[in-house]
Amino acid sequence: MDFLSSDQRSVAPDSELSLADAQRQVHAWIQEHGVRYFAPLTNLAQLVEEVGELARLLSRTYGEQSFKPGEDATRLPDEFADVLFVLLCLANQTGVDLTQALAANLAKKTQRDRDRHKQNPKLQQNQ
Numbered sequence: 001m002d003f004l005s006s007d008q009r010s011v012a013p014d015s016e017l018s019l020a021d022a023q024r025q026v027h028a029w030i031q032e033h034g035v036r037y038f039a040p041l042t043n044l045a046q047l048v049e050e051v052g053e054l055a056r057l058l059s060r061t062y063g064e065q066s067f068k069p070g071e072d073a074t075r076l077p078d079e080f081a082d083v084l085f086v087l088l089c090l091a092n093q094t095g096v097d098l099t100q101a102l103a104a105n106l107a108k109k110t111q112r113d114r115d116r117h118k119q120n121p122k123l124q125q126n127q
């Protein structure tokens with residue numbers, strides 16, 4: 001995987017950011033600001049922590065839990081981004097091309113589940 005140098009990348013949000021671009025931007029950010037990647041198992045723990053933070057917000061926004069006074073319900077996009085950032089770090093440091101991985105995964109799911117969900121009566125019921 002080729003990564004952009006710090007002077008090649010933009011810090012402006014890209015509305016059509018590809019997975020490959022995201023992997024490159026995260027790698028460049030780590031090189032410039034993060035010194036190096038945390039060890040994969042450290043990042044795994046970080047991923048679990050961030051997923052927990054996302055779960056907390058989702059549970060309070062869409063589930064039956066309520067927010068405590070002072071909790072910020074507007075952080076949902078940032079929590080999604082925290083999860084994505086750590087996942088991108090883990091993909092980079094383990095040599096996974098997420099563009100290829102997602103394409104292969106969707107093909108696998110299509111092959112395996114082409115009709116399964118359509119035939120699931122539980123999905124036909126209104127919630």
Ligand SMILES: [Mg+2]
Binds near residue numbers: 050079
């Ligand atoms: Mg977070």
